[in-house]
Amino acid sequence: MPNYDAHLLSGILTYPLAVALAGILKEYSGIPFEFSSIALILGYALYVLGSDLPDMDHPDALLHRGTKPIVAVAVGSAVYLQALHWFSFSEEWLNQTAAWGVGVVGALSGWFGFTWLMPRHRGVVHSLLFAAVYGLLAYLLGTFGLRMTGGESLYLSIAAFLGYTLHLLLDGSLKLL
Incomplete structure (x- = not known):
């Protein structure tokens, strides 16, 4: 299983793929992401944080x-x-x-x-449900905490979700719950 450095470096290195995926989703599915500089920078922070966030359940x-x-x-x-x-x-x-x-x-x-x-390690925190919760929290942070536009907040949400999901993929533990 990857360690702390491997998870975070993976997040740092793969962020352009998350930006590209969001761009493809915007282009072909009509999701109204807004790629302002502040949304991209905050999205990077949330993505990289998410790439190690599931391990918060390990003491x-x-x-x-x-x-x-x-x-x-x-x-x-x-x-x-x-x-x-x-x-x-x-x-x-x-x-x-x-x-x-x-x-x-x-x-x-x-x-x-x-x-x-805190649940046991690799329990419910290591799930797509919690990736979605993290994405929702990112959306709420953008919309209500930072007063960003809906499209910017949507982008924060997908960046957070994808970073968290990256961790799950690296652990080989992609599960719903």
Whole structure:
């Protein structure tokens, strides 16, 4: 099975094929992809990330170890923002400190929850279903997060999906679920 470097280098090297496939799909099936520079650059990032993303379910994978603290910080920060409204001490720094105390509990929950929720290696995360989920998330990021046009977001979606699928192909594990 390919390792971290092999997956990412494959993503880096094969991106022009993804661009060509999207171009063919646009030309012959009428899918309204838009190939703006920003869509192509973000598509490259999502494609390369996707080329190793299925390994986030392996506890020793670099991606797993890198994603886990990001999830913890994101959950902790979201809890902090909610907890800010729970305190009304006379000093603002006390409100901030108390809210971060609650946020830390959320971060710890995110840390341990990430491990608990992660399925076994080469399970459902190594599937075309999750490739489609990743593509959908890329579309939502483009449309609602970055306010890109529908065609640009569609392109992000196919680039993400194809990068993720590349990983599955390299692993020899192309399955629906």
